[in-house]
Structure formats: structure tokens, C-alpha cells
Amino acid sequence: MNQVQNFTKGFIKDNPVFVLLLGLCPTLAVTSTAINGLGMGLATTFVLVMSNIVVSLIKSQIPDKVRIPSFIVIIASFVTIVELTMQAYVPDLFESLGIFIPLIVVNCVVLGRAEAFASKNNLGSSIIDGLGMGLGFSFALTLLGAVRELFGSGSFFGMKFIPGDAILVFILSPGAFITLGYLIALLNRMKKA
Amino acid sequence: MAKKESSFVNMVITLFVVTGVAALALGGVYNLTKEPIAIAKRLKIEKAIGEVLPEFDSITEFKSMPEGGKDSLTFYQATKAGEPVGTAVRTYTDDGFSGRFWIMVGFVDGDVISGTSVLEHKETPGLGDKMSTAWADQFKGKNLNDFNLKVKKDGGDVDAITAATISSRAFCDATERAYDELKKQGGN
Numbered sequence: 507m508n509q510v511q512n513f514t515k516g517f518i519k520d521n522p523v524f525v526l527l528l529g530l531c532p533t534l535a536v537t538s539t540a541i542n543g544l545g546m547g548l549a550t551t552f553v554l555v556m557s558n559i560v561v562s563l564i565k566s567q568i569p570d571k572v573r574i575p576s577f578i579v580i581i582a583s584f585v586t587i588v589e590l591t592m593q594a595y596v597p598d599l600f601e602s603l604g605i606f607i608p609l610i611v612v613n614c615v616v617l618g619r620a621e622a623f624a625s626k627n628n629l630g631s632s633i634i635d636g637l638g639m640g641l642g643f644s645f646a647l648t649l650l651g652a653v654r655e656l657f658g659s660g661s662f663f664g665m666k667f668i669p670g671d672a673i674l675v676f677i678l679s680p681g682a683f684i685t686l687g688y689l690i691a692l693l694n695r696m697k698k699a
Numbered sequence: 700m701a702k703k704e705s706s707f708v709n710m711v712i713t714l715f716v717v718t719g720v721a722a723l724a725l726g727g728v729y730n731l732t733k734e735p736i737a738i739a740k741r742l743k744i745e746k747a748i749g750e751v752l753p754e755f756d757s758i759t760e761f762k763s764m765p766e767g768g769k770d771s772l773t774f775y776q777a778t779k780a781g782e783p784v785g786t787a788v789r790t791y792t793d794d795g796f797s798g799r800f801w802i803m804v805g806f807v808d809g810d811v812i813s814g815t816s817v818l819e820h821k822e823t824p825g826l827g828d829k830m831s832t833a834w835a836d837q838f839k840g841k842n843l844n845d846f847n848l849k850v851k852k853d854g855g856d857v858d859a860i861t862a863a864t865i866s867s868r869a870f871c872d873a874t875e876r877a878y879d880e881l882k883k884q885g886g887n
Contacts, residue, residue, distance in 0.1 A: 538824060567703060567713065568703065568713055568717075569703045569704060569705040569706070569709045569710050569713055571705040571710060572705070572710045572713055572714055575714065576713060576714065576717045579717050579718055579721050580717065580721065582721075583721040583724055583725055586725055587724070587728045590728050590732040590736070591728070591732060593739070594732040594739060595735060595739075597743065601819070658824075658825070659825075674824075674825040674826070677824045677825060678823070678824065678825075
């Protein structure tokens with residue numbers, strides 16, 4: 507697989523949310539607005555890229571039997587760094603994402619890429635893989651958030667253009683499932699055509 | 700490079716090094732961000748005080764534990780050029796639709812609400828969370844000596860949010876708690 511494919515596979519072909527259906531817990535919970543989705547996506551991207559880099563660099567030094575605990579410690583450290591930094595510089599976003607920032611640790615996308623890709627490939631490919639997967643995840647979350655915000659609050663990235671209430675169910679939990687279902691269906695339809 | 704063998708010594712050393720480096724890195728980041736986090740938190744409180752009180756230039760802060768409450772309230776006594784302008788109270792209720800939420804209520808002249816601001820809450824988006832919109836303006840300027848801090852359904856003077864009576868009741872409860880405690884502390 508060449509590097510371009512390696513990068514773009516995260517967007518459509520192996521999109522973590524729409525195709526692999528990984529990391530659905532933050533996906534469904536935080537995407538009530540496009541900004542939240544984008545913030546969550548970028549935080550996850552940072553963790554993905556950094557943990558891919560470190561795992562790929564030290565992969566030959568880690569004995570097989572302790573590889574999962576080592577990976578988890580590395581991932582958890584980067585998540586904590588993200589958490590502290592967000593708390594300091596973007597407190598409002600940090601508050602609206604709340605518990606889901608620390609929960610990036612257990613996002614299967616991150617450990618999945620460390621285990622399935624970074625521990626078997628060189629540094630360059632691992633960075634590109636992390637970046638592609640992370641941006642694919644951000645793209646999916648932002649799209650989901652934008653659609654839900656549009657129908658649910660009548661606004662786009664915080665700019666309100668429909669006064670008053672919109673279709674409330676879209677920003678509540680059921681709306682997350684409904685929107686995700688339709689987006690997956692749409693993507694499958696597009697891939698077949 | 701060949702993979703390291705999973706011998707006992709190798710595993711112990713690896714885990715020790717990985718956790719040690721992680722701990723050092725986190726300690727460093729914590730030290731770097733400690734101050735900005737404290738500043739961000741203080742700014743948020745100061746902004747909320749500014750929303751609920753008239754102009755001021757200095758604040759004295761103290762905490763007080765309400766009777767039968769589960770957490771303490773924080774009082775911010777504001778003065779301007781030495782003259783007291785009012786007190787902002789960081790108060791809470793446990794009766795919200797999704798549990799506890801925190802609001803800031805400002806009082807001037809002892810009994811008059813000068814403003815309210817929602818600090819953190821988990822109320823339903825689109826229903827209960829309307830308490831942080833223009834709905835809360837109805838409290839502004841009300842003298843609590845002749846304003847009954849209950850929703851109309853319970854015989855009070857407060858217009859509840861449509862489809863969010865529980866959140867509205869809880870909002871009144873938090874305000875009431877702040878007012879009672881303020882009276883106990885001896886007025887303004």
C-alpha cells in the first residue's frame with residue numbers, strides 16, 4: 507500500500523466511525539454540535555498520532571507479553587496531556603466535552619491503531635496512518651455534529667439562522683443514533699454506486 | 700532489531716521505564732499548565748460575578764455551609780471604592796432534572812436579586828437548559844420580601860419554563876438556598 511492510500515483510507519474506505527464502527531461512545535455522546543465534534547476529533551487525532559509515533563519508535567524494545575499495558579500507559583499519558591492543556595487554554599470546550607476527554611484512553615480506535623499498525627510498521631507510515639485515521643474520525647464527528655446541530659438547533663458551527671426551537675430530538679441521544687444510521691446508509695449507497 | 704524476549708527481568712524493566720517516563724512527562728505538563736488552569740477557572744467565576752452584580756472593583760470571598768445541605772456555598776462580597784455594592788452567591792440545588800447544578804445569584808440591598816447566571820448543569824438540552832437564556836431575566840430586580848420564589852404551579856410568582864417545571868423549581872430552590880444563607884450571614 508503506498509503512502510497516499512495509507513493516508514486516505516481513514517476517510518472513506520476504513521473510516522473509524524462509518525465503516526469500522528469503532529469509538530462509538532464519544533461519537534454518539536459529544537456530537538450535539540459541530541464544534542464539539544471537531545474538538546473531540548482533533549483531541550483524538552493528537553493522541554492517535556503521538557501514540558503511533560511512540561509505539562512505532564519503541565516497538566522493538568517492548569517484550570510481547572507486556573505490550574498492551576505499555577501501550578495503554580503511553581496512550582493514557584497523552585490523553586492526560588491533552589486534558590490538562592484543554593483545561594488551561596480552551597476551558598469552555600473542555601467543559602462541554604467533559605468526561606469524554608479522559609475516555610479517549612479507552613477509545614478502541616487509538617489502541618487498535620497502536621496494536622494493528624504502529625507496532626508493525628515504521629515511523630513514517632505510522633505517523634501517516636495516525637493522521638489519516640484521526641482526521642477521518644474528526645471528519646465523521648464534525649459531519650455528524652453539523653447535521654445534528656442543523657436540525658436540532660437550527661444553527662451551523664454556532665451561527666444561528668433559524669430563530670427559536672428546531673427539531674429537538676436531534677440534539678438528544680436518540681438523534682445521535684438516527685443521524686449516524688442515515689449517514690452510514692448514505693455512505694454505503696455512495697460506495698456501491 | 701530483534702524483538703526483546705518476554706523474560707521476567709525484561710518485562711519488569713520495560714514496564715518500569717515506560718511508567719517512569721510517563722510519570723515524569725505528566726509531572727512536567729502538570730506544572731506547566733497549573734497556572735493557566737487556575738487563571739481560566741478564576742476568569743470564569745469573575746465573569747459570572749460581573750454578570751450578576753453591578754460594577755465593582757474588589758471582592759472578598761468566603762464559604763459557608765448551609766444547614767442540611769451537602770456542599771458549601773461561596774459568597775463574593777463586592778465593593779466599589781470601599782462602598783459595598785452587593786453579594787454574589789455561588790449556590791446549587793440537588794433537585795435538578797439530572798441532579799445537581801450550580802448557579803451564581805447576585806443580591807443588592809440585601810433582598811433584591813440583581814442577576815443570575817448558570818455555572819454548570821446537566822439539564823436537558825432545549826428544555827431545562829433554557830434557564831440560562833432570557834427566561835432568568837424575570838428574577839432581575841425582584842425584592843424577595845414580596846416575591847414568592849416558587850413556580851406558579853406551586854402558588855408562587857415564577858413563570859416556569861414550558862415542559863421543564865422540574866428545572867425551574869430547582870432553579871428557585873438554588874436561589875432560595877442562597878438567599879436564606881445570605882440572611883443568616885447578616886444581610887449584604
